Amino acid sequence: MKTRSAPSVTSPIKLATPNRWARTRYRHRHAIEAWIILIPILIYYIIFAVIPVIANVAISFTRWNGINAAPVWVGLQNYARYLQPPYPLILLNTAFFAVTILLVQTVLAFFIALLLNEKLFGRGAYRALWYIPTLTSAAIMAQLVTVFIAPYGGVVNNILQSLGRPPVIFTISGSWMRTVIIVFSIWRGVGGPVVLFLAALQSINPEVQEAAMVDGAGGWARIRTITLPLLRPMLVFVLVTGIIGAFQIFEAVQLISKGGPFNQTNVMLTQIYNDAFVNANFGVATAGATIMGLILLVSSYTVLRSMREEEG
Amino acid sequence: MMSTPRRWFKLFAAGTLVSMLFAACGAVPASPSSSSATTAPVDVATTEPVDAGSTTQEPITLTIWAEGSLVPVLDGSAVTTSKLREMAKDQFEKEHPGVTVVLEDHGWDEVLRQNLTNALLGGTAPDVIVGENFFQQYAALDALIPLDDRLFDIKENLIPGTYQAAVYNGKIYGLAAMTGVFGFERNCEVIQDAGLNCDNPPQTWDDLLQQAKTITDKGAGNYYGYTLQGPVGFSVGGIFRVAVYLAQADASLCKDDCKEPFFDNPKAVPVLKFLRELNKSTPPGLTFNADEAQVYTQLFQNKSAYQIAGSWHTNWAKENKCPDCRYSPVPTPKDGHPASVIVGNVIYAVLKESKHPDLAAEWITFLQRDAFQDLIYPTVGRLPATRSALTKLKPNVSEADQAFIDVMLNSEDLQVLPQWQKNPQLIWTAYNDMLTKLFTTDTPVEQLMDEAQKAAIAATQ
Numbered sequence: 001m002k003t004r005s006a007p008s009v010t011s012p013i014k015l016a017t018p019n020r021w022a023r024t025r026y027r028h029r030h031a032i033e034a035w036i037i038l039i040p041i042l043i044y045y046i047i048f049a050v051i052p053v054i055a056n057v058a059i060s061f062t063r064w065n066g067i068n069a070a071p072v073w074v075g076l077q078n079y080a081r082y083l084q085p086p087y088p089l090i091l092l093n094t095a096f097f098a099v100t101i102l103l104v105q106t107v108l109a110f111f112i113a114l115l116l117n118e119k120l121f122g123r124g125a126y127r128a129l130w131y132i133p134t135l136t137s138a139a140i141m142a143q144l145v146t147v148f149i150a151p152y153g154g155v156v157n158n159i160l161q162s163l164g165r166p167p168v169i170f171t172i173s174g175s176w177m178r179t180v181i182i183v184f185s186i187w188r189g190v191g192g193p194v195v196l197f198l199a200a201l202q203s204i205n206p207e208v209q210e211a212a213m214v215d216g217a218g219g220w221a222r223i224r225t226i227t228l229p230l231l232r233p234m235l236v237f238v239l240v241t242g243i244i245g246a247f248q249i250f251e252a253v254q255l256i257s258k259g260g261p262f263n264q265t266n267v268m269l270t271q272i273y274n275d276a277f278v279n280a281n282f283g284v285a286t287a288g289a290t291i292m293g294l295i296l297l298v299s300s301y302t303v304l305r306s307m308r309e310e311e312g
Numbered sequence: 313m314m315s316t317p318r319r320w321f322k323l324f325a326a327g328t329l330v331s332m333l334f335a336a337c338g339a340v341p342a343s344p345s346s347s348s349a350t351t352a353p354v355d356v357a358t359t360e361p362v363d364a365g366s367t368t369q370e371p372i373t374l375t376i377w378a379e380g381s382l383v384p385v386l387d388g389s390a391v392t393t394s395k396l397r398e399m400a401k402d403q404f405e406k407e408h409p410g411v412t413v414v415l416e417d418h419g420w421d422e423v424l425r426q427n428l429t430n431a432l433l434g435g436t437a438p439d440v441i442v443g444e445n446f447f448q449q450y451a452a453l454d455a456l457i458p459l460d461d462r463l464f465d466i467k468e469n470l471i472p473g474t475y476q477a478a479v480y481n482g483k484i485y486g487l488a489a490m491t492g493v494f495g496f497e498r499n500c501e502v503i504q505d506a507g508l509n510c511d512n513p514p515q516t517w518d519d520l521l522q523q524a525k526t527i528t529d530k531g532a533g534n535y536y537g538y539t540l541q542g543p544v545g546f547s548v549g550g551i552f553r554v555a556v557y558l559a560q561a562d563a564s565l566c567k568d569d570c571k572e573p574f575f576d577n578p579k580a581v582p583v584l585k586f587l588r589e590l591n592k593s594t595p596p597g598l599t600f601n602a603d604e605a606q607v608y609t610q611l612f613q614n615k616s617a618y619q620i621a622g623s624w625h626t627n628w629a630k631e632n633k634c635p636d637c638r639y640s641p642v643p644t645p646k647d648g649h650p651a652s653v654i655v656g657n658v659i660y661a662v663l664k665e666s667k668h669p670d671l672a673a674e675w676i677t678f679l680q681r682d683a684f685q686d687l688i689y690p691t692v693g694r695l696p697a698t699r700s701a702l703t704k705l706k707p708n709v710s711e712a713d714q715a716f717i718d719v720m721l722n723s724e725d726l727q728v729l730p731q732w733q734k735n736p737q738l739i740w741t742a743y744n745d746m747l748t749k750l751f752t753t754d755t756p757v758e759q760l761m762d763e764a765q766k767a768a769i770a771a772t773q
């Protein structure tokens with residue numbers, strides 16, 4: 001009968017050693033799993049986001065009508081177009097709308113969130129009311145606005161005329177149309193930041209506020225010294241996403257003012273749209289899109305950096 | 313060490329993701345008729361079997377972007393069609409066995425332009441396109457096929473103004489299937505209420521100014537002398553009507569074979585001064601109303617007395633129960649002459665990308681036949697585009713419509729709006745900005761025209 005003999009020093013047990021590939025695979029198994037899961041969405045992202053951006057930048061250096069014929073290289077000519085009227089005004093309008101809407105909307109959203117955080121009867125309904133414009137179609141809301149400000153037969157002018165006042169032709173006044181665009185955009189966009197600020201406020205430990213009250217801190221002092229610092233991460237998020245949204249103002253202008261009067265409400269996205277689909281000038285349109293992208297990049301980075309510097 | 317069930321799960325997940333990826337990459341591309349339509353086409357292309365008697369020819373689908381009256385409408389589960397469409401599609405298919413005509417509605421104006429650009433970029437462009445005012449631009453970009461060598465038999469029957477908008481460098485790139493022209497409309501109830509005689513419409517600009525002022529004064533805010541559609545963005549609705557008066561004064565909006573704007577044309581000075589005066593007799597604010605329908609229906613509602621009217625206004629007035637609307641030629645200036653502008657033109661053209669250019673061109677000439685043209689007015693209330701159809705129609709319509717047909721048949725000066733080949737949006741914005749300042753300020757007309765011309769020239773650079 002054969003028996004197993006104990007291994008001797010001269011013949012140690014030889015374990016099955018995996019090959020190099022198997023070792024590498026084992027060492028990086030978590031990363032491999034992650035890549036397998038990520039690859040489909042990465043492919044989708046590359047095809048529908050990265051490649052179009054690269055193509056956009058490439059086309060911005062060409063003259064191309066988008067209808068036929070191949071793009072023709074023209075260098076920086078399309079970018080130089082943005083130095084000629086009315087493009088500088090359009091850039092200025094975009095910046096003006098973006099900064100104004102962002103600042104007013106953020107401040108308003110903060111104070112609305114503070115109020116909605118109070119224990120009020122029916123606050124659930126108030127919260128829904130503030131968010132409804134964000135969910136409503138921009139086209140429907142724009143139609144409402146045009147009914148209100150229509151120069152003939154509009155609600156506002158009907159009221160003015162019933163009071164014996166002459167009608168106001170809002171559509172030929174740059175100041176009025178800018179105000180309308182800003183109010184419309186804020187009305188439509190304030191719901192999102194309100195929800196975000198509300199969520200952040202509700203995450204603040206109420207004992208912190210109570211302790212401050214006990215120490216004699218008033219309402220405004222508590223907001224300044226407790227609420228705002230604790231809300232900082234959410235504020236950064238709201239500002240960064242708000243900048244991106246505010247610069248991309250389009251529906252309000254396209255549906256209400258059409259860029260008028262005298263291009264005083266014309267913004268980058270509406271002009272990019274017109275350059276592409278009306279003027280058949282894809283070179284200038286893509287140059288505009290590239291400029292917008294750079295502006296957004298710089299603005300977002302500036303906000304992030306300044307907030308971090310204040311923290312540090 | 314990884315447990316066996318967990319390993320099998322991960323392999324399964326990875327395999328599922330990879331197969332989904334391959335499935336997505338291998339998906340059959342959407343059919344041209346559904347990829348870019350804003351309105352889903354109702355007519356699903358069902359390829360008919362090749363006629364047994366024909367040669368071995370592959371079945372052909374001819375895709376045509378058509379104006380709404382040729383496209384069937386879904387009403388619940390029923391499909392409503394028109395005699396016009398039946399005649400056009402069925403007859404053409406009968407004459408071309410093996411060919412299936414697919415008619416699609418992709419909107420009009422800005423929506424149509426956007427859909428067309430998307431289709432061209434996406435490689436799903438149709439064989440035949442439809443539109444009103446971008447054909448010269450597309451012809452300049454070499455995107456259309458000229459039709460001149462197919463028109464020998466029918467050219468005499470065509471009215472040049474109706475296809476002028478599709479002429480580029482002397483070649484014809486499109487033909488109108490139906491058309492319209494401007495005339496002058498008056499509301500006799502308002503005119504008589506103001507104490508004027510409606511049987512004698514104004515013949516000259518001075519008559520019109522005087523009557524409009526009288527009616528406005530008598531109206532005391534209840535009605536006004538004139539309806540003027542004014543400037544909105546880069547829309548050309550108001551500019552079309554202004555162009556009628558400019559045409560009467562030979563004040564062209566363009567020069568150099570209409571390739572360059574001529575907004576500082578000295579001949580336009582009296583026209584713009586006339587319009588500035590005329591605007592004072594319009595309902596306050598109406599001139600700047602963006603809703604074209606609301607602007608023109610004010611006359612039907614007894615809010616104004618006179619307006620420039622498209623040939624479709626006769627039916628429109630009836631639908632809106634205008635108490636007593638009548639029609640006449642547009643008043644002319646002292647040193648001017650009668651003229652009008654083609655409007656509501658539905659032009660069809662063949663794209664160079666068409667897979668069946670000959671067949672597509674045949675479709676366009678097919679629409680010029682009397683059998684099709686004779687159905688236009690009774691079916692959709694628009695004017696046919698050929699002499700023979702208009703001549704046959706004239707005795708069978710109202711006096712109002714006869715006035716418009718007279719303009720179409722007899723006018724020596726039927727014009728079209730210029731089609732800018734570069735940056736039309738910026739150029740028309742410059743003109744509309746000028747009109748806005750014309751109606752709201754007292755800035756000298758010559759100065760406004762100079763500013764508009766500078767802005768327009770800058771846009772062409």
